[in-house]
Amino acid sequence: xxxxxxxxxxxxxxxxxxxxxxxxxxxxxxxxxxxxxxxxxxxxxxxxxxxxxxxxxxxxxxxxxxxxxxxxxxxxxxxxxxxxxxxxxxxxxxxxxxxxxxxxxxxxxxxxxxxxxxxxxxxxxxxxxxxxxxxxxxxxxxxxxxxxxxxxxxxxxxxxxxxxxxxxxxxxxxxxxxxxxxxxxxxxxxxxxxxxxxxxxxxxxxxxxxxxxxxxxxxxxxxxxxxxxxxxxxxxxxxxxxxxxxxxxxxxxxxxxxxxxxxxxxxxxxxxxxxxxxxxxxxxxxxxxxxxxxxxxxxxxxxxxxxxxxxxxxxxxxxxxxxxxxxxxxxxxxxxxxxxxxxxxxxxxxxxxxxxxxxxxxxxxxxxxxxxxxxxxxxxxxxxxxxxxxxxxxxxxxxxxxxxxxxxxxxxxxxxxxxxxxxxxxxxxxxxxxxxxxxxxxx
Amino acid sequence: xxxxxxxxxxxxxxxxxxxxxxxxxxxxxxxxxxxxxxxxxxxxxxxxxxxxxxxxxxxxxxxxxxxxxxxxxxxxxxxxxxxxxxxxxxxxxxxxxxxxxxxxxxxxxxxxxxxxxxxxxxxxxxxxxxxxxxxxxxxxxxxxxxxxxxxxxxxxxxxxxxxxxxxxxxxxxxxxxxxxxxxxxxxxxxxxxxxxxxxxxxxxxxxxxxxxxxxxxxxxxxxxxxxxxxxxxxxxxxxxxxxxxxxxxxxxxxxxxxxxxxxxxxxxxxxxxxxxxxxxxxxxxxxxxxxxxxxxxxxxxxxxxxxxxxxxxxxxxxxxxxxxxxxxxxxxxxxxxxxxxxxxxxxxxxxxxxxxxxxxxxxxxxxxxxxxxxxxxxxxxxxxxxxxxxxxxxxxxxxxxxxxxxxxxxxxxxxxxxxxxxxxxxxxxxxxx
Numbered sequence: 001x002x003x004x005x006x007x008x009x010x011x012x013x014x015x016x017x018x019x020x021x022x023x024x025x026x027x028x029x030x031x032x033x034x035x036x037x038x039x040x041x042x043x044x045x046x047x048x049x050x051x052x053x054x055x056x057x058x059x060x061x062x063x064x065x066x067x068x069x070x071x072x073x074x075x076x077x078x079x080x081x082x083x084x085x086x087x088x089x090x091x092x093x094x095x096x097x098x099x100x101x102x103x104x105x106x107x108x109x110x111x112x113x114x115x116x117x118x119x120x121x122x123x124x125x126x127x128x129x130x131x132x133x134x135x136x137x138x139x140x141x142x143x144x145x146x147x148x149x150x151x152x153x154x155x156x157x158x159x160x161x162x163x164x165x166x167x168x169x170x171x172x173x174x175x176x177x178x179x180x181x182x183x184x185x186x187x188x189x190x191x192x193x194x195x196x197x198x199x200x201x202x203x204x205x206x207x208x209x210x211x212x213x214x215x216x217x218x219x220x221x222x223x224x225x226x227x228x229x230x231x232x233x234x235x236x237x238x239x240x241x242x243x244x245x246x247x248x249x250x251x252x253x254x255x256x257x258x259x260x261x262x263x264x265x266x267x268x269x270x271x272x273x274x275x276x277x278x279x280x281x282x283x284x285x286x287x288x289x290x291x292x293x294x295x296x297x298x299x300x301x302x303x304x305x306x307x308x309x310x311x312x313x314x315x316x317x318x319x320x321x322x323x324x325x326x327x328x329x330x331x332x333x334x335x336x337x338x339x340x341x342x343x344x345x346x347x348x349x350x351x352x353x354x355x356x357x358x359x360x361x362x363x364x365x366x367x368x369x370x371x372x373x374x375x376x377x378x379x380x381x382x383x384x385x386x387x388x389x390x391x392x393x394x395x396x397x398x399x400x401x402x403x404x405x406x407x408x409x410x411x412x413x414x415x416x417x418x419x420x421x422x423x424x425x426x427x428x429x430x431x432x433x434x435x436x437x438x439x440x441x442x443x
Numbered sequence: 444x445x446x447x448x449x450x451x452x453x454x455x456x457x458x459x460x461x462x463x464x465x466x467x468x469x470x471x472x473x474x475x476x477x478x479x480x481x482x483x484x485x486x487x488x489x490x491x492x493x494x495x496x497x498x499x500x501x502x503x504x505x506x507x508x509x510x511x512x513x514x515x516x517x518x519x520x521x522x523x524x525x526x527x528x529x530x531x532x533x534x535x536x537x538x539x540x541x542x543x544x545x546x547x548x549x550x551x552x553x554x555x556x557x558x559x560x561x562x563x564x565x566x567x568x569x570x571x572x573x574x575x576x577x578x579x580x581x582x583x584x585x586x587x588x589x590x591x592x593x594x595x596x597x598x599x600x601x602x603x604x605x606x607x608x609x610x611x612x613x614x615x616x617x618x619x620x621x622x623x624x625x626x627x628x629x630x631x632x633x634x635x636x637x638x639x640x641x642x643x644x645x646x647x648x649x650x651x652x653x654x655x656x657x658x659x660x661x662x663x664x665x666x667x668x669x670x671x672x673x674x675x676x677x678x679x680x681x682x683x684x685x686x687x688x689x690x691x692x693x694x695x696x697x698x699x700x701x702x703x704x705x706x707x708x709x710x711x712x713x714x715x716x717x718x719x720x721x722x723x724x725x726x727x728x729x730x731x732x733x734x735x736x737x738x739x740x741x742x743x744x745x746x747x748x749x750x751x752x753x754x755x756x757x758x759x760x761x762x763x764x765x766x767x768x769x770x771x772x773x774x775x776x777x778x779x780x781x782x783x784x785x786x787x788x789x790x791x792x793x794x795x796x797x798x799x800x801x802x803x804x805x806x807x808x809x810x811x812x813x814x815x816x817x818x819x820x821x822x823x824x825x826x827x828x829x830x831x832x833x834x835x836x837x838x839x840x841x842x843x844x845x846x847x848x849x850x851x852x853x854x855x856x857x858x859x860x861x862x863x864x865x866x867x868x869x870x871x872x873x874x875x876x
Contacts, residue, residue, distance in 0.1 A: 033520065050492070077487060105528070109531050357801045
């Protein structure tokens with residue numbers, strides 16, 4: 001393996017189970033099997049990377065040949081790469097309450113059929129439940145002889161209810177995903193909540209677009225932290241010159257009430273015992289009381305850019321690692337929800353999320369609330385639907401006036417570079433001055 | 444495992460599967476690819492990949508079971524899981540997998556001369572960088588990839604289909620100050636000029652600098668093919684799925700034969716298009732593909748069906764089954780969705796040109812309502828870009844947009860699985876300052 005300065009291999013094998021219940025019909029309840037590996041070799045020219053299936057069956061000789069081939073294809077590269085560290089280490093995977101593998105596919109299907117049925121309230125014309133369970137066994141090894149491994153099971157469900165009246169359709173949606181074991185029992189209230197919201201949304205008005213005060217609930221404020229700050233702090237983008245946060249460490253970029261963290265070592269849905277490069281994971285304070293403090297890093301970006309710690313490299317099974325968020329949240333402040341509504345006085349309360357997107361180089365982001373309420377004289381009044389917000393990273397953080405005193409986390413998946421990884425986002429309620437709200441209504 | 448050994452085991456799976464299930468179908472995808480990535484103007488990564496995926500579907504008395512694996516040698520476990528899965532599925536009306544038909548012919552989406560090599564990927568990156576250098580911008584990132592592979596479908600009724608496919612894609616991102624530009628292209632062969640991709644990304648970044656604010660109000664908007672494809676994919680495409688229609692999840696349910704778009708607009712699937720990225724003579728269940736006119740001159744004519752949905756609701760499969768995920772299930776989709784109409788010059792009259800949108804996936808797929816941030820918006824006049832706009836949102840409803848078109852551009856191009864021109868719209872709600 002001449003010319004190889006370093007190599008590592010991340011091998012992920014496991015089983016995924018997917019159950020789809022649609023309008024009382026079990027459309028599918030199926031398990032699939034996977035075995036993917038990524039071999040990265042660092043040569044004098046840069047990274048050569050191979051991705052292969054069925055690594056389990058390969059012998060020592062084949063592995064050596066894969067490393068050599070990875071190094072050989074790096075001959076087209078021309079980057080002198082340095083790696084920081086390594087800081088090795090691992091956190092235990094927390095125990096599960098009820099191991100999903102101990103419950104038969106048949107029993108899970110029966111529980112989900114009942115859950116889906118609970119959303120059938122008057123006005124609802126379609127209900128659907130999706131369940132996903134993914135068990136992964138991850139083995140990491142590198143050219144120094146270091147090896148580590150873990151096993152983790154992520155599972156959860158989403159429930160959707162569709163309400164219809166006179167050709168108008170609206171939906172309510174709830175999802176819960178976890179690393180703490182089977183979570184589908186006793187969730188009927190959540191199903192009814194999704195259904196109730198779908199029916200209420202039939203009477204909601206489209207929001208009027210414009211600039212106004214907005215209160216974001218913890219789920220939406222978490223998405224805001226993810227889109228407005230998290231992506232732009234990923235140091236691969238900093239290194240490429242594709243983020244408005246480049247060169248601003250130590251600069252006040254937001255109001256003093258704002259502290260934003262990413263922490264893959266937390267026992268939330270984005271938990272990683274160690275990252276995709278075998279680095280120990282831990283807390284990174286991205287923004288500390290309004291001041292840009294750190295970036296999120298891999299070993300390579302830490303060496304090239306500085307400011308922060310490695311341990312934020314993540315990857316889908318069979319894909320090369322990228323700098324990613326994990327569990328991202330705005331830290332709690334001191335205000336109660338009532339104080340925030342009173343302080344807003346006139347504006348809009350926005351709840352739930354269908355996600356968002358950011359252009360980090362331009363510093364502009366967009367994210368979407370499922371629904372909300374007008375706030376008039378400090379009270380929630382008319383329900384509104386389909387409200388998006390957009391903003392500029394370097395301006396919007398100054399408009400956060402208050403942070404609530406209770407953080408809640410919500411689970412989802414984040415896309416980058418064609419890879420989707422499990423994340424959680426969270427925040428307390430927050431009050432924004434000057435929020436740019438998109439909407440075509442006149443309410 | 445060698446490739447010919449994989450093909451041999453397909454017959455073993457059919458034989459073993461027929462002992463435990465009424466019908467068996469096996470779908471096998473294999474391929475290899477190379478790609479290379481830019482960090483600024485430096486080639487920083489070279490990636491080689493080999494992949495294989497085997498999916499098994501069994502049907503017994505209308506109960507459909509599925510499973511998949513990345514290890515074809517492990518097919519026995521996969522078959523067992525498919526049969527077990529079928530026992531849990533709700534039984535439904537089922538009239539059998541298709542019989543074989545004369546579906547031979549040259550591969551429609553394949554260049555036999557394409558040989559994925561890292562050096563070729565590097566050349567594409569260099570050409571894009573050169574193209575971008577014609578503008579005063581910095582390249583931030585880029586990628587080039589090439590892949591070749593094959594898809595094989597066999598079933599217990601005697602279907603034995605196989606096709607080769609190839610794909611070449613390249614993209615580049617550039618920045619000037621806080622103004623970004625992105626461009627890409629895809630084809631089944633190396634028949635596009637990467638330098639033009641770089642040139643366009645550079646142009647977009649360079650010419651969006653110093654954008655002016657725009658007052659909130661009503662504007663005529665020209666959506667580029669990319670911007671239009673994002674909104675149509677998020678809302679119109681799911682509404683055309685027969686499954687969503689029958690489940691009550693499509694606003695177009697009950698509108699067959701009615702006008703759902705301006706009379707200038709037609710939307711159809713063209714699976715037999717030579718060199719189309721999704722072109723195939725048979726769908727993921729072995730149904731012969733054909734042109735499906737979803738919307739003809741504004742009138743809704745058809746919804747998309749796979750076999751399962753067609754049998755359940757007494758309809759006919761439109762050959763619209765595609766293998767989209769890794770969970771072993773064919774699902775309703777399309778092959779090459781074409782949006783078509785009389786083409787004209789869209790930039791002669793004043794309007795707001797939109798290159799891309801941020802957040803199209805947050806559109807409400809049921810109601811069609813959306814609000815998105817605009818990327819590279821320009822005021823246009825007399826056939827040319829006049830001035831960049833700094834920041835604005837567009838709010839509206841995708842189903843309503845289809846009634847507000849005032850023309851389709853002459854710039855039809857492939858965006859993912861869509862083939863779509865730019866679209867001019869009247870009276871759109873823009874939120875500026």
